[in-house]
Amino acid sequence: MAKKIVILGGGVAGTIVANQLARKIPGELRSREVSITQIGNTETHTYQPGWLYIPFDLSRPEDLKRPQRSLLDPSIAFVQDTIAKIDVKSQKLTSKEGKEYSYDILVIATGSVPRPDLTPGLAEAGHWFHTEEGSIKLRDALRTFTGGRIVIAMGVPHKCPVAPVEVTLMLDDYLRKRGLREKSEITYTYPVGAVHTIPAVAKWGAQTFDERGIKYETFFNMKEVDTKNKVVHSMEGSQVPFDLLITIPQHRGAQVILDSGLGEGGWIPTNKETLQMEGTDNVFVVGDTTNLPVSKAGSTAHFSADVLVENVVDLLTGHKPSHKYDGKVFCFIETGRNQASYISFNYTTPPVPPTPTTMVHWMKISYNKMYWLTSRGIL
Numbered sequence: 001m002a003k004k005i006v007i008l009g010g011g012v013a014g015t016i017v018a019n020q021l022a023r024k025i026p027g028e029l030r031s032r033e034v035s036i037t038q039i040g041n042t043e044t045h046t047y048q049p050g051w052l053y054i055p056f057d058l059s060r061p062e063d064l065k066r067p068q069r070s071l072l073d074p075s076i077a078f079v080q081d082t083i084a085k086i087d088v089k090s091q092k093l094t095s096k097e098g099k100e101y102s103y104d105i106l107v108i109a110t111g112s113v114p115r116p117d118l119t120p121g122l123a124e125a126g127h128w129f130h131t132e133e134g135s136i137k138l139r140d141a142l143r144t145f146t147g148g149r150i151v152i153a154m155g156v157p158h159k160c161p162v163a164p165v166e167v168t169l170m171l172d173d174y175l176r177k178r179g180l181r182e183k184s185e186i187t188y189t190y191p192v193g194a195v196h197t198i199p200a201v202a203k204w205g206a207q208t209f210d211e212r213g214i215k216y217e218t219f220f221n222m223k224e225v226d227t228k229n230k231v232v233h234s235m236e237g238s239q240v241p242f243d244l245l246i247t248i249p250q251h252r253g254a255q256v257i258l259d260s261g262l263g264e265g266g267w268i269p270t271n272k273e274t275l276q277m278e279g280t281d282n283v284f285v286v287g288d289t290t291n292l293p294v295s296k297a298g299s300t301a302h303f304s305a306d307v308l309v310e311n312v313v314d315l316l317t318g319h320k321p322s323h324k325y326d327g328k329v330f331c332f333i334e335t336g337r338n339q340a341s342y343i344s345f346n347y348t349t350p351p352v353p354p355t356p357t358t359m360v361h362w363m364k365i366s367y368n369k370m371y372w373l374t375s376r377g378i379l
């Protein structure tokens with residue numbers, strides 16, 4: 001009987017894993033000793049980092065999408081279905097309609113989602129760019145914005161560690177280009193005692209905010225939004241009034257992870273080196289849904305997928321998974337003014353962002369176009 005590998009989730013992590021795996025075991029797939037099935041709840045694959053550009057009219061939603069099947073190696077079966085329950089004891093997934101899928105090896109890659117509903121008033125009065133719909137709504141609000149107080153506020157945890165700084169600097173640039181900067185006040189708030197959790201980003205970020213006249217308030221954990229008076233309150237007791245509120249809502253793992261009781265908050269306890277789900281041998285976890293002590297980022301998914309695939313091959317060939325993920329993450333940082341920087345780090349080595357340059361900005365723009373090669377496991 002063929003060994004069944006099921007990959008749950010058709011985002012960046014699940015797609016890279018599926019394609020890389022298919023390339024590692026072409027013979028086994030041809031001889032039908034092994035099958036790879038990806039289950040995803042949408043036929044369309046979206047490049048989420050592109051949502052950062054939509055509010056500033058620098059990208060369009062239709063530029064960020066491809067049919068999921070077009071990204072997969074032909075040897076991979078794609079099933080569009082929504083999984084409601086994962087049962088790792090009986091090695092079975094059950095869909096919303098009650099259809100069952102069994103597996104020998106499971107890779108869970110169900111990502112994370114912003115949950116504005118968890119902060120009172122946020123869904124009514126706030127904007128965000130961590131969904132396609134949200135980024136379009138924010139774009140429309142900015143198009144009609146004529147000046148006033150803009151507040152940036154974060155919920156934790158969230159995906160893309162540098163998005164708060166990026167959206168703030170891109171907003172500053174956007175308002176300047178539209179001649180609205182003098183008529184606007186930007187206040188950046190952040191949950192810890194600095195403008196970023198990564199010390200080097202915090203130092204550079206605060207200096208850049210000072211240069212660009214951006215106000216900031218730290219130790220600001222969004223508690224609730226007073227929708228009537230347009231004020232955002234922090235858990236620390238402070239409050240900031242706004243005309244336009246741009247947020248990153250706190251995130252949770254996918255509903256199926258919560259409903260299957262696989263991890264608090266939807267984050268699955270994962271071995272930080274082998275990427276196996278804790279307490280299992282044949283279940284692997286990749287991308288945002290892990291509880292790894294690293295950023296939830298596409299690059300984390302990419303670098304950890306390389307290791308995970310080797311470990312799945314180890315298991316298929318009767319060996320103990322022996323490859324180790326070192327926590328590698330790489331993120332570009334858009335800084336506005338056609339410039340960008342980047343951070344690169346792992347579990348043990350913290351990052352230091354270099355001075356932003358135009359060249360790095362264009363590297364990021366090029367990467368946005370080349371992402372489709374990454375998802376195919378080529379780049």
Ligand SMILES: Cc1cc2nc3c(=O)[nH]c(=O)nc-3n(C[C@H](O)[C@H](O)[C@H](O)COP(=O)(O)OP(=O)(O)OC[C@H]3O[C@@H](n4cnc5c(N)ncnc54)[C@H](O)[C@@H]3O)c2cc1C
Nearest residue numbers: 009011012013041048049083110111160287288297298299
């Ligand atoms: C605005 C923004 C900017 C970003 N910028 C960067 C950046 O510059 N660099 C970077 O590295 N990262 C960036 N990221 C983060 C990056 O996009 C995510 O970390 C990455 O998409 C995570 O990949 P994933 O496969 O784990 O999750 P996802 O890509 O979210 O994929 C999960 C998939 O699982 C599916 N799924 C969920 N539940 C089920 C179910 N029950 N049944 C079937 N399918 C299901 C979902 O529909 C989805 O297709 C950014 C994100 C945003 C929103």
